[in-house]
Amino acid sequence: MKLDFEFTKEDITKIKADIFIIECRKMPGEKKKPGQLLRTDGGAALDKKLGGLIGRIITEEGLTGEAGCYKVIQTHGKIGAKNILVAGIGEDREFDLDTVRIVGARISKVAGELKASSVAGVVQPEKVEKFTPAERMQALSEGLILGGYRFERYKDKKAIEKQTFKTIKLICRGDTAPLSKAIATGTTIAEAINYARDLVNTPGDDMTPEVVAKEALKIGKKKGLSCTILDEKGIKRERMNLISAISKGSANPPRFIHIKYTPPRKAGARIAIVGKGITFDSGGYHLKPIKHIENMKCDMAGAAAVLAVMKMLPSFKPNVAVDGIIAASENMIDGKSIKPGDVIISRSGKTIEISNVDAEGRLIIADAIDYALQKKPDMLIDIATLTGGVLYALGEIYTAILGNDQKLIDKLISASKEGGEPTWQLPLEKKYLKGLKEAIADLNNTGKTYAIVISGALFLSEFVGKTRWAHLDIAESAWAKEERDYHPKGGTGAGAQTLIRFLMKY
Ligand code: BES
Numbered sequence: 442m443k444l445d446f447e448f449t450k451e452d453i454t455k456i457k458a459d460i461f462i463i464e465c466r467k468m469p470g471e472k473k474k475p476g477q478l479l480r481t482d483g484g485a486a487l488d489k490k491l492g493g494l495i496g497r498i499i500t501e502e503g504l505t506g507e508a509g510c511y512k513v514i515q516t517h518g519k520i521g522a523k524n525i526l527v528a529g530i531g532e533d534r535e536f537d538l539d540t541v542r543i544v545g546a547r548i549s550k551v552a553g554e555l556k557a558s559s560v561a562g563v564v565q566p567e568k569v570e571k572f573t574p575a576e577r578m579q580a581l582s583e584g585l586i587l588g589g590y591r592f593e594r595y596k597d598k599k600a601i602e603k604q605t606f607k608t609i610k611l612i613c614r615g616d617t618a619p620l621s622k623a624i625a626t627g628t629t630i631a632e633a634i635n636y637a638r639d640l641v642n643t644p645g646d647d648m649t650p651e652v653v654a655k656e657a658l659k660i661g662k663k664k665g666l667s668c669t670i671l672d673e674k675g676i677k678r679e680r681m682n683l684i685s686a687i688s689k690g691s692a693n694p695p696r697f698i699h700i701k702y703t704p705p706r707k708a709g710a711r712i713a714i715v716g717k718g719i720t721f722d723s724g725g726y727h728l729k730p731i732k733h734i735e736n737m738k739c740d741m742a743g744a745a746a747v748l749a750v751m752k753m754l755p756s757f758k759p760n761v762a763v764d765g766i767i768a769a770s771e772n773m774i775d776g777k778s779i780k781p782g783d784v785i786i787s788r789s790g791k792t793i794e795i796s797n798v799d800a801e802g803r804l805i806i807a808d809a810i811d812y813a814l815q816k817k818p819d820m821l822i823d824i825a826t827l828t829g830g831v832l833y834a835l836g837e838i839y840t841a842i843l844g845n846d847q848k849l850i851d852k853l854i855s856a857s858k859e860g861g862e863p864t865w866q867l868p869l870e871k872k873y874l875k876g877l878k879e880a881i882a883d884l885n886n887t888g889k890t891y892a893i894v895i896s897g898a899l900f901l902s903e904f905v906g907k908t909r910w911a912h913l914d915i916a917e918s919a920w921a922k923e924e925r926d927y928h929p930k931g932g933t934g935a936g937a938q939t940l941i942r943f944l945m946k947y
């Protein structure tokens with residue numbers, strides 16, 4: 442989706458557009474009161490011009506102003522714009538950047554439905570709650586582009602509906618330079634997230650480890666980046682036996698990917714981000730049941746987030762060196778596949794009894810972490826669709842975060858809040874280590890506890906040594922079972938917002 446943002450000083454009643462956007466806040470209290478139009482974005486003035494029509498419709502149709510609710514009103518030539526879109530922004534005290542993203546997504550949706558090409562609205566030059574106009578414009582551009590996302594690679598090209606929405610006109614009294622910059626930032630982030638969504642939505646047969654590596658090579662050509670790929674022989678040479686073991690039953694061989702970002706100035710820190718790239722997880726000989734196997738092309742969402750982040754770094758040039766590392770493999774069944782009970786020597790030297798072949802993510806990441814440590818990072822963050830257990834711990838939308846360094850975790854949580862990616866910390870409870878150690882080898886890979894998310898993280902903690910480390914389990918947040926907020930059904934691109942916002946603070 443390509444959008445042009447224009448700034449103008451035109452009059453709100455005269456400006457020509459297919460849709461004029463105004464906002465409606467929710468009144469506090471239990472009772473369902475009608476939402477209230479704002480004075481600051483022209484809503485109240487337009488209502489007057491239309492003889493109170495907007496207010497009447499809000500009351501009669503029970504529009505509460507809740508974030509996400511909306512109503513389209515035709516203006517029949519009474520003002521320059523053909524339609525008014527009233528968008529709910531929730532109660533004042535709940536207002537945040539995610540509210541703005543949701544409004545952006547509603548604009549894209551309505552523009553599509555009305556086959557509109559232009560949308561206009563007012564940018565208030567003041568802060569709204571604690572958010573500056575630039576912050577809000579970045580979030581708006583993110584919401585517009587994320588909400589407008591479609592995955593159409595496999596659809597009949599002739600049958601695809603053309604995108605009509607082209608221009609957004611922003612009426613603005615203040616300085617527009619910081620707003621243009623914020624919109625460019627938001628656009629870069631949203632496009633990278635849409636790229637991650639594309640990778641996740643692509644079926645496993647077209648998104649093999651080799652294809653993931655090709656994407657990495659393409660990204661690695663950008664200025665400031667370099668990329669190294671190891672094939673199955675290279676992986677063996679590096680003694681990453683856990684990755685070799687998991688890929689043994691696959692017709693599509695594994696790849697190990699290292700994209701390096703070097704900042705233009707001396708780096709403030711060196712950070713490794715490690716992504717799980719299981720391009721299809723059948724569960725291996727712990728074969729997944731029908732309900733669980735269906736969406737398992739999503740099991741490379743951690744890798745997709747790493748690629749999206751690396752792709753953005755040359756645009757933002759943060760002052761930090763970043764090693765983007767991906768272990769890419771399938772987890773399949775074959776006469777050559779590993780069997781439950783097999784013991785493998787990891788790259789770190791620790792021996793692992795494979796008590797469950799479906800707990801493969803932690804195995805390939807363990808070897809990838811050991812490789813990453815060789816680059817002597819100050820911090821290491823891994824991102825993975827690691828455990829279905831997050832669903833029971835935190836539900837459908839949360840990313841679970843665990844780690845050994847509270848400062849790093851707090852920074853990531855704060856970046857996730859700004860980025861609208863719900864993230865919640867779980868305890869790295871050492872008592873659950875016992876289950877991981879009950880094995881004929883140094884460790885087994887399941888942990889023998891109901892605290893599946895925690896024992897997954899504990900398993901990884903055995904490989905990070907003293908390095909400051911955080912683990913993001915995106916098993917649920919990476920995939921939307923139903924459309925929500927600004928995420929269409931399917932891959933969400935989870936983690937890319939959080940990580941890039943975290944890195945941009947350097
Ligand atoms: N890829 C799955 C986790 C997953 C589940 C991702 C649902 C996305 C949606 C992972 O490899 C897995 O199967 N984990 C097991 C671990 C268990 C065997 C310890 C799980 O969560 O059941």
Ligand code: ZN
Binds near residue numbers: 722772798800802
């Ligand atoms: Zn699995």
Ligand code: ZN
Binds near residue numbers: 719722740799802
């Ligand atoms: Zn998996």
